[in-house]
Amino acid sequence: MSVDGAQLWTLNQRLLGVVMDACTGELAKLGLETKEFFVLAEVEASPYPAEIATALLLPRASVTVYVRNLVAKGFVRREIDDADLRRHRLVLTAEGTEARDRALAALAAEYDRRLARITPQDRTELQRMLQEMLSPA
Secondary structure, three states, X not given: OOOOHHHHHHHHHHHHHHHXXXXXXXXXXXXXXXXXXXXXXXXXXXXXXXXXXXXXXXXXXXXXXXXXXXXXXXXXXXXXXXXXXXXEEEEEOHHHHHHHHHHHHHHHHHHHHHHOOOOHHHHHHHHHHHHHHHOOO
16 A cells, blocks of 8 residues: 555644644643744754744744744843844843743653554654654655
C-alpha cells in the first residue's frame, strides 16, 4: 500500500490544529493569542523580528504586530543590539518567560493526551522518524 506524502502532511497539520485549538483557553488565560504564543516561544532562538518571520513562515508585517502586542503586554522588551546600534533585539521579560513556559506546558499536556493513545514503542518510533525527517539530507 502506498502512502501519500500530502495525506500524511495533512494529517500532521490537523493534529497540530486540534492540539492548538484545545490550548486556546489556556493561552487566553495567559493573555496570548495563538500566533503571539508562537512568536513568544521563538524569541530566545531568534531575537530579531526578521528571523522570527523566517523561522515561523509569517509575513514580517504580521510579526511586527505580534511583537508590538507582546511588548505592550510586558512579555517582551526591545533592546539596542550592541553589535549593530541600528538594530533592536528582542528579549523575554520574566513575565514573558513565565507565560511562555505555562503555554508550553499546556501544549505539552494536550499533546501528551494524544500520545497516550499509542504505545510507548510507537512513541519512540515516531520520535525517531520525525528526527530522521528533520535531519539534513
